[in-house]
Amino acid sequence: MTGPTSAGPTPAAPTSAAPTSADPTTPDPGLERWRLILGSAAERCTGPLGAEGSARDAALDWLYGRDQDLLERGRRRGGAASPRSEGGSGPSQLTAMDWLDDIHRLFPKETIERLERDAVEQYEIQEIVTDPEVLSRVEPNQALLRAVLRTKHLMNPQVLAMARQIVEKVVRQLTERMRPEFRRALTGARSRRPSRLPLARDFDFRGTVRANLGHYQPEQRRVLIERPHFHSRTRRHLEQWQLVLVVDQSGSMVGSVIHSAVTAACLWGLPGLKTHLIAFDTSVVDLTSEVSDPVELLMRVQLGGGTDIARAVDYAAGLVENPRRCIVAVVSDFYEGGDAYRLVRTVRGLVQQGTTVLGLAALDEEANPAYDRDLAGRLAEAGAHVGAMTPGRLAEFVAEKVSR
Secondary structure, three states, rough: OOOOOOOOOOOOOOOOOOOOOOOOOOEEEEEHHHHHHHHHHHHHHHHHOOOOHHHHHHHHHHHOOOOHHHOOOOOOOOOOOOOOOOOOOOOOOOOOOHHHHHHHHHHOHHHHHHHHHHHHHHHOHHHHHHOOHHHHHOOHHHHHHHHHHHHHHHHHHHHHHHHHHHHHHHHHHHHHHHHHHHHHHHHEEEEEEEEEEOHHHOOOOOHHHOOHHHHOOOOOEEEEOOOOOOEEEEOOOOOEEEEEEEOOOOOOHHHHHHHHHHHHHHHOOOOEEEEEOOOOOOOOOEHHHHHHHHHHHHHHOOOOOOOHHHHHHHHHHHOOOHHHEEEEEEEOOOOOOOOOOHHHHHHHHHHHOOOEEEEOOOOOOOOOOOHHHHHHHHHHHOOOOOOOOHHHHHHHHHHHHHOO
């Protein structure tokens, strides 16, 4: 819950125990928390902050005090008691390094991650990702990775080397989480042969019931299972399929670029699937040779610029070897800066020759759709499957196609 003047996350409750004495100078932890949530306007009801509460308030004010909506209303989060709220109405001259020291001392891990994410994404405090001393203190996460990819062109070689370490750590975390899901989707189809390996996903319900009918108890209307049965799986030996990922690398698509790179790396080398990765803005770059190393791939991506989807899809069409065993997945917001008519015409041609064309409006964990619905509708009319899809759902879709 936040009040009308709150600009940041709900601060965590203080870790100190509630006072046991009736000392009126000792702040009540519950009232302090409400004061931090509601801002200085609530102080006449909650009472003033203590020393630690004031330090927390100052740290929150350094970040959220620059909120434009509050400034336009002449309001600030912090109160007069804040040690860094004197001398003006904007955020203080406290350095990002000092601020990071403060929040790591004053807040729990979950709150720190939210504060760091807001600093790099909402307020674009670039020194967090361009100052080596500051960068060394920030916990690697996806928000920091997005900020690194947006600002790596500003970095000197020393900072760029540190940024690469952040990219490596976050990509490794994403890969470790996503790869098992992809492999489960593409490992093979069930066969009729029984298996001695007891895996829940291979449980043979009908076979188990049929084999244990002799243990049916009519009074209790249940079957006692003495020995469950499981299916075995066969490794797919199918004709080669192609997956061509065509990814918009404009600035607004940075989350999709990250997950597309990791998705391509997870699918790379799986039996029966040949994966390509194409990045585009107004030009087209074939990154397939870098797919096995998503870190190097992301460090090569140049975010920003215009958008020419038609040119990229034309390039992808030239890669198709067997149209009926090819999936072309275009990851974009579909705000076309090139020739929309040419794009629709190319997509229609791909569909007519038997290629499966996907138009993915998002390829991150949330798959929150934000795209040009008019152009997406025209692509759907041309035969493309258009919608929002997470990497896991893409793997399932590919598995369904490959298994036919």
